[in-house]
């Protein structure tokens with residue numbers, strides 16, 4: 001089994017990974033799943049999300065209005081509803 005390097009938005013999209021944005025505002029645990037297709041259109045498919053700042057600086061929390069957040073990714077689930 002080959003372990004592929006996941007570092008660009010395209011990698012995430014192609015491998016079915018999920019991207020989450022987390023609010024960094026105080027006392028706010030706001031988080032939402034990002035639409036990777038939209039991110040690719042805006043920032044480019046080859047945009048590297050490792051230590052990236054362009055997307056995270058533009059995050060605006062819908063719960064508290066805080067600007068700025070952090071991104072995390074999660075592997076595709078191996079269990080799904082068919």
Ligand SMILES: [Zn+2]
Pocket residue numbers: 023024025028029030061062063064065066
């Ligand atoms: Zn927030």
